Amino acid sequence: xxxxxxxxxxxxxxxxxxxxxxxxxxxxxxxxxxxxxxxxxxxxxxxxxxxxxxxxxxxxxxxxxxxxxxxxxxxxxxxxxxxxxxxxxxxxxxxxxxxxxxxxxxxxxxxxxxxxxxxxxxxxxxxxxxxxxxxxxxxxxxxxxxxxxxxxxxxxxxxxxxxxxxxxxxxxxxxxxxxxxxxxxxxxxxxxxxxxxxxxxxxxxxxxxxxxxxxxxxxxxxxxxxxxxxxxxxxxxxxxxxxxxxxxxxxxxxxxxxxxxxxxxxxxxxxxxxxxxxxxxxxxxxxxxxxxxxxxxxxxxxxxxxxxxxxxxxxxxxxxxxxxxxxxxxxxxxxxxxxxxxxxxxxxxxxxxx
Amino acid sequence: xxxxxxxxxxxxxxxxxxxxxxxxxxxxxxxxxxxxxxxxxxxxxxxxxxxxxxxxxxxxxxxxxxxxxxxxxxxxxxxxxxxxxxxxxxxxxxxxxxxxxxxxxxxxxxxxxxxxxxxxxxxxxxxxxxxxxxxxxxxxxxxxxxxxxxxxxxxxxxxxxxxxxxxxxxxxxxxxxxxxxxxxxxxxxxxxxxxxxxxxxxxxxxxxxxxxxxxxxxxxxxxxxxxxxxxxxxxxxxxxxxxxxxxxxxxxxxxxxxxxxxxxxxxxxxxxxxxxxxxxxxxxxxxxxxxxxxxxxxxxxxxxxxxxxxxxxxxxxxxxxxxxxxxxxxxxx
Numbered sequence: 001x002x003x004x005x006x007x008x009x010x011x012x013x014x015x016x017x018x019x020x021x022x023x024x025x026x027x028x029x030x031x032x033x034x035x036x037x038x039x040x041x042x043x044x045x046x047x048x049x050x051x052x053x054x055x056x057x058x059x060x061x062x063x064x065x066x067x068x069x070x071x072x073x074x075x076x077x078x079x080x081x082x083x084x085x086x087x088x089x090x091x092x093x094x095x096x097x098x099x100x101x102x103x104x105x106x107x108x109x110x111x112x113x114x115x116x117x118x119x120x121x122x123x124x125x126x127x128x129x130x131x132x133x134x135x136x137x138x139x140x141x142x143x144x145x146x147x148x149x150x151x152x153x154x155x156x157x158x159x160x161x162x163x164x165x166x167x168x169x170x171x172x173x174x175x176x177x178x179x180x181x182x183x184x185x186x187x188x189x190x191x192x193x194x195x196x197x198x199x200x201x202x203x204x205x206x207x208x209x210x211x212x213x214x215x216x217x218x219x220x221x222x223x224x225x226x227x228x229x230x231x232x233x234x235x236x237x238x239x240x241x242x243x244x245x246x247x248x249x250x251x252x253x254x255x256x257x258x259x260x261x262x263x264x265x266x267x268x269x270x271x272x273x274x275x276x277x278x279x280x281x282x283x284x285x286x287x288x289x290x291x292x293x294x295x296x297x298x299x300x301x302x303x304x305x306x307x308x309x310x311x312x313x314x315x316x317x318x319x320x321x322x323x324x325x326x327x328x329x330x331x332x333x334x335x336x337x338x339x340x341x342x343x344x345x346x347x348x349x350x351x352x353x354x
Numbered sequence: 355x356x357x358x359x360x361x362x363x364x365x366x367x368x369x370x371x372x373x374x375x376x377x378x379x380x381x382x383x384x385x386x387x388x389x390x391x392x393x394x395x396x397x398x399x400x401x402x403x404x405x406x407x408x409x410x411x412x413x414x415x416x417x418x419x420x421x422x423x424x425x426x427x428x429x430x431x432x433x434x435x436x437x438x439x440x441x442x443x444x445x446x447x448x449x450x451x452x453x454x455x456x457x458x459x460x461x462x463x464x465x466x467x468x469x470x471x472x473x474x475x476x477x478x479x480x481x482x483x484x485x486x487x488x489x490x491x492x493x494x495x496x497x498x499x500x501x502x503x504x505x506x507x508x509x510x511x512x513x514x515x516x517x518x519x520x521x522x523x524x525x526x527x528x529x530x531x532x533x534x535x536x537x538x539x540x541x542x543x544x545x546x547x548x549x550x551x552x553x554x555x556x557x558x559x560x561x562x563x564x565x566x567x568x569x570x571x572x573x574x575x576x577x578x579x580x581x582x583x584x585x586x587x588x589x590x591x592x593x594x595x596x597x598x599x600x601x602x603x604x605x606x607x608x609x610x611x612x613x614x615x616x617x618x619x620x621x622x623x624x625x626x627x628x629x630x631x632x633x634x635x636x637x638x639x640x641x642x643x644x645x646x647x648x649x650x651x652x653x654x655x656x657x658x659x660x661x662x663x664x665x666x667x668x669x670x671x672x673x674x675x676x677x678x679x680x681x682x683x684x685x686x687x
Contacts, residue, residue, distance in 0.1 A: 111505060116505075116508075158680065159680075170501065171442065172679055174505070175672040175675040175676045176676075178668050178671070179669065179673075182664070182666075185537070185661075186655075186656070186665050189656065189660070189665070190656045322523070322524065325523055325524065328523075331523075334513060334515070335520065338513025339513065342506060342513075345505060345509065346493060346506065
């Protein structure tokens with residue numbers, strides 16, 4: 001055995017090791033396959049949704065029109081009407097899925113998603129304030145960010161005694177969410193009819209005609225946030241152990257927690273500024289990713305992909321189910337996701353996990 | 355168990371004085387442009403027609419309604435906390451109110467309109483909610499964990515809320531009427547609301563009085579209760595029936611108003627300790643107090659508009675929820 005192979009850095013079973021000089025990256029084989037399949041599925045479903053609708057096109061025509069080829073009417077239909085909505089759905093779903101995955105890992109609790117602990121409501125309250133009180137074009141995203149941050153800080157600070165563990169933390173979050181929900185109602189009650197109508201999509205969660213600025217910001221935020229989340233994953237997967245073990249393995253716990261929470265708030269706020277509180281995506285997407293990957297890791301990327309898939313499917317359901325009436329995507333998510341949340345909650349019961 | 359700070363008669367008399375003051379305040383203060391003095395003159399027999407109309411027709415009915423709904427919700431909160439042995443249990447948080455209002459929305463959507471029909475439907479809906487609560491608390495692991503019950507309730511009510519909005523979208527004609535069933539309000543209810551909700555309230559209270567002693571025994575444990583000759587399961591069912599009647603009545607009268615059933619038992623326990631035989635009576639006075647206070651605030655906060663009263667109760671109730679959860683040794687009742 002010569003020296004070069006004496007440090008072979010063999011990858012564990014089921015993993016691939018990519019090496020570039022001194023840097024190496026370990027990839028879980030099944031996660032990669034799942035990511036690939038999810039991406040393909042996402043592309044197919046997206047194309048199909050682009051093509052389907054009142055004025056149905058063939059998928060190939062729809063794709064061509066998306067790149068500006070074909071009849072002018074079709075190009076307008078696809079590029080101006082269907083594409084923005086699809087993109088908004090894809091981006092917000094991905095952001096919510098990733099944020100849910102991060103927070104679940106941070107709190108070591110599958111039920112701790114941004115929606116449940118009140119971050120969604122905080123972002124919504126402040127986004128509504130941007131319509132009702134300070135109407136400017138960029139404001140919803142910026143204000144949603146501050147709202148989400150204040151809700152998260154309040155929840156974590158008030159739950160400080162019990163740490164981020166257990167269910168107490170979640171009930172504090174529910175209370176904070178109720179406070180911010182009341183704040184939203186307060187502002188809606190004060191405002192005139194037009195402003196209240198403009199703010200309505202945020203109160204239920206809808207993808208209909210969302211402002212392009214917010215979508216653009218969300219895209220930028222997601223492009224910055226997802227790689228960062230991927231970088232955090234290694235430390236995060238150690239945080240599943242007890243605090244002492246994680247510290248012993250070299251995780252700077254406080255800093256990691258803060259960073260993860262900040263990232264989660266960032267992604268959630270930008271997504272809520274676009275789509276409103278569709279919190280259950282953040283619950284279901286990581287769950288789906290975890291089932292598919294079949295591994296006790298932190299599947300941020302796959303959670304984002306599943307979130308995007310769920311969001312555009314839910315939106316499509318909402319548009320077609322009772323056509324011509326359009327059901328906001330938030331309502332679809334709540335009706336479908338609510339029983340699922342209950343199921344998780346009650347199925348866990350026999351184990352004394354907390 | 356919390357030690358009693360006040361004797362029951364003391365607490366009752368203080369609360370009664372508060373209630374009287376709040377009733378007068380509720381008659382004198384409002385979002386309208388009638389000031390306090392004209393209102394006072396009208397109340398004392400002045401001749402200003404406008405002021406008389408506002409005080410005696412609008413505010414009087416509203417105050418009576420607040421008394422009735424507050425009483426029902428306060429008593430229901432105490433009963434629900436006792437039967438689930440959970441200081442976080444609250445009809446609004448556990449989805450009982452949501453069940454009632456969803457049932458009414460569904461009934462309206464299917465074509466029902468008579469107010470008295472709403473009462474029955476609301477009771478049925480809250481009964482379903484209550485039975486679900488009972489089932490969940492009987493599940494191993496969930497019943498011992500006060501917090502998980504709340505989470506299940508939150509999930510249940512948000513689901514029903516979404517279903518209600520779905521029905522609302524479906525049928526735009528009744529959207530305005532139905533928005534009331536989603537938010538809840540004391541203002542602008544039809545005049546006959548009191549007539550048909552009073553029997554519901556009395557029935558619920560009668561039921562509550564029947565189960566007070568068995569419930570107090572049940573607080574000592576199932577075996578002790580059986581040994582004292584009570585039937586635990588029957589007691590639970592009876593209590594939940596009382597809660598369903600009370601919450602159904604309150605919801606049919608004023609829509610879902612959350613957090614009253616959390617605030618009232620919390621204060622009552624602080625005042626006289628945690629024995630239900632002491633808290634139930636007090637909560638019947640405290641409930642109207644809290645609701646009247648919230649209602650008066652909701653009129654004054656954003657004049658000349660009015661807030662839905664649920665917004666005010668949420669602002670008061672959510673901090674109390676946090677306070678109860680933060681309490682390290684969560685008291686099991």
